Amino acid sequence: MQAAQRGRPDLHWNENTMKALTFKRYGKSPEIGFADIPRPTLKPDELLVEVHAAGLNPIDNMIPTGMFKPVLKLQLPATMGSDLAGVVIDVGSRVTRFKKGDAVFASLFDLGTGSLAEFAVVPERAAALKPENLDFVQAASVPMVGLTSWQALRERAKVQKGQKVFIPAGAGGIGTFAIQLAKHFGAKVGTTTSTGNVQLVSSLGADEVIDYKKQQFEKLLRGYDVVLGTLRGDEIEKSIDILRPGGKIVSLTGPLDAAFAKARGLNFVLKFVFGLMSRKIMRLAAKRDVSYSFLFVRPDGAQLSEIGALLRSAHIRPVIDRVFPFAQAKEALEYLAQGRAKGKVVVQLK
Incomplete structure (x- = not known):
């Protein structure tokens, strides 16, 4: 695993906003870059997760082209990324399977939101507890x-x-x-x-x-x-x-x-x-x-829990090619687009 030097985009702490990697439009010039966006608010069945790492997938590069525009419903500007691992910092009133402080991993694909941000909302049904034997980078490489x-x-x-x-x-x-x-x-x-x-x-x-x-x-x-x-x-x-x-x-x-x-x-x-x-x-x-x-993959926390058990028992191991700091998330997507990664490319936020 080759790790890039850690770093972050300029963060100006504000409890109402957060940094996210977004794209502004579909097509050849999607204007991918960092933006300050409102911190997400919780619905009763959701978790608020502080993102520690976000795994990248080829479809993350395809979405801004407009290829899946008829199928995926996103509000522009849209936060990029689908996979994450992080720590629960708040839970909705109807959440029963998770609590503050839990380390979780999840896919947000097809849920109208993204993972390349300081915080993310995750529906309870999409989340699973992170296997204890994996760090956040390894766990973030798995969901999709x-x-x-x-x-x-x-x-x-x-x-x-x-x-x-x-x-x-x-x-x-x-x-x-x-x-x-x-x-x-x-x-x-x-x-x-x-x-x-x-x-x-x-x-x-x-x-x-x-x-x-x-x-x-x-x-x-x-x-x-x-x-x-x-x-x-x-x-x-x-x-x-x-x-x-x-x-x-x-x-x-x-x-x-x-x-x-x-x-x-x-x-x-x-x-x-x-x-x-x-x-x-x-x-x-x-x-x-x-x-x-x-096949169009769907988020499923129950299945992810079963996969987590295989990872926990070391029947399956994550394969990671490179880890990029959050400040280089755009470069990480460009590296992935070259198609030469052995295993997964992951962005580390914390």
Whole structure:
């Protein structure tokens, strides 16, 4: 883990405001930068958390482009970031599972708020107690990749012992976690990575490792039950060839499908558009008797508690590439966007 020098943006203490990294508009010039914004107020079912660390995810860079504007409802300027770990400093009147002083971690994704701020409100249903054996940086690296892996592999794909699961980009944030979770579920795991990361993904439990700089996975792998779609473009289409009949593709990167639009209660036009976007992959999947679906992760404190138990017992370990101070949160997002991180990138606030 490489740690950058600690530092913070200029903080002028005011009990009514806080520092946050925000973006002001969608598009090519979102104006990402620090701003003083009102400190959040609590609803009865929420926790007020002093953020100690915030984990970054690729979608944090995608949201300001407007790519998910039809789906995610944000009020501009919007605070960036989704994952956090911190300490509860106040609780709403209906909160029963947490108290002041509790160390927690959570994903705020799709909740209309962000984590790259001094304080954050977290719905009780989204929070879980931080595993005692993890520090705040390690805990903040987990929520989105942990929940995404859990919801894709356990809920959607229903991975069983002895099945074969393909998780491309094994050295990335999702990959490093999903490989370990699939192995915990008893699966055999195939992955792709570059030459320099073969040892890393093997140490996490990958059974078949394809060096994508030398080999093409679709020509070497066969008989897989599940593909976790972590890459964009035609990689998803290529993965159809490695699945057995009845296999499943669960994509995290798209194309979005009509079932997703329906589940979100989106209008007819968006259902039609997403249906068009996924038409080719659906047709190719049907030819091979495999299924395709797009997964949009949801915050879930109960699932995060189960993931926390695995982390506590060291069945799964966080993999962290770099830690940036809060003052360099924008640079941290730029570093993540380069796509070369081994594991997670985390911003440390305290």
